[in-house]
Amino acid sequence: GAGVSQSPSNKVTEKGKDVELRCDPISGHTALYWYRQSLGQGLEFLIYFQGNSAPDKSGLPSDRFSAERTGGSVSTLTIQRTQQEDSAVYLCASSPSGNYNEQFFGPGTRLTVL
Amino acid sequence: DQQVKQNSPSLSVQEGRISILNCDYTNSMFDYFLWYKKYPAEGPTFLISISSIKDKNEDGRFTVFLNKSAKHLSLHIVPSQPGDSAVYFCAASGSSGTYKYIFGTGTRLKVLA
Numbered sequence: 026g027a028g029v030s031q032s033p034s035n036k037v038t039e040k041g042k043d044v045e046l047r048c049d050p051i052s053g054h055t056a057l058y059w060y061r062q063s064l065g066q067g068l069e070f071l072i073y074f075q076g077n078s079a080p081d082k083s084g085l086p087s088d089r090f091s092a093e094r095t096g097g098s099v100s101t102l103t104i105q106r107t108q109q110e111d112s113a114v115y116l117c118a119s120s121p122s123g124n125y126n127e128q129f130f131g132p133g134t135r136l137t138v139l
Numbered sequence: 140d141q142q143v144k145q146n147s148p149s150l151s152v153q154e155g156r157i158s159i160l161n162c163d164y165t166n167s168m169f170d171y172f173l174w175y176k177k178y179p180a181e182g183p184t185f186l187i188s189i190s191s192i193k194d195k196n197e198d199g200r201f202t203v204f205l206n207k208s209a210k211h212l213s214l215h216i217v218p219s220q221p222g223d224s225a226v227y228f229c230a231a232s233g234s235s236g237t238y239k240y241i242f243g244t245g246t247r248l249k250v251l252a
Binding site: 029056058060065066067068069070073081084116118120125126127128129130131132133 | 141143171173175180181182183184185188228230232237238239240241242243244245
C-alpha cells in the first residue's frame with residue numbers, strides 16, 4: 026500500500042545553500058508533521074499541519090526553516106542558508122484527522138551539510 | 140534538557156528470552172506514552188501506547204508498563220524474535236489529544252538467533 030514517501034532520500038549540500046525536502050502523506054490523512062533527528066538525539070518536533078488550519082510552527086529552530094503544504098496534501102520543508110548543525114534525518118509523518126496517536130512515518134531524508 | 144530519557148543505547152537478548160526496554164521521563168504533566176519501532180532506512184512505526192490512567196497495556200508479545208510515581212515506563216517483548224531487532228523509541232505527551240510528542244533517543248535492540 027501507499028505509505029508516506031519522502032524525497033530525496035539523501036541530500037548533500039554545501040553550507041549556505043538552500044534545500045527543499047518533500048513529503049507525500051498517505052492519501053486522506055489530514056494531519057502532517059515534520060520532525061528531525063540529529064545524531065544521538067530523539068525525534069524533534071518541527072511543524073504540524075492540520076487541514077486548512079494555520080500550522081503550528083513552534084518547533085522550527087530558526088527563521089531559516091519554513092514549510093508549506095499545498096492543497097492539503099504534499100508538503101515541502103525548506104531550509105535556507107544551510108548550516109552544518111542542520112545535518113540530520115528529516116522525517117515526515119501523517120495521521121488521520123483527530124488521531125494523533127498513530128502517526129505514520131516516511132523513511133526520512135538524510136541531510137548532510139558540508 | 141532531555142525530558143524523555145532512554146539511558147541504554149543498546150541491548151542484546153537471546154531469541155526466545157524477554158527483552159526489557161526502559162524509558163524515564165521528568166515531566167509529571169505527561170499523561171500519554173507511546174513506543175515506536177524503527178528499522179534501518181525506514182520511518183518509525185507505532186507499536187503500543189499507554190494512558191496514565193493505566194499501569195499496563197498488552198498487545199500480543201508486547202506489554203508496556205507505566206510507573207507514574209517513578210516516572211518510568213518499560214516495554215517488554217516476550218518471547219523476543221530476531222525480527223524484533225530494531226531501534227525502539229519511547230515518546231510522551233501532555234495529553235492524548237496533543238500531537239507534540241517528546242521522543243527519547245532510542246534503544247537499539249538486537250535479538251540473537
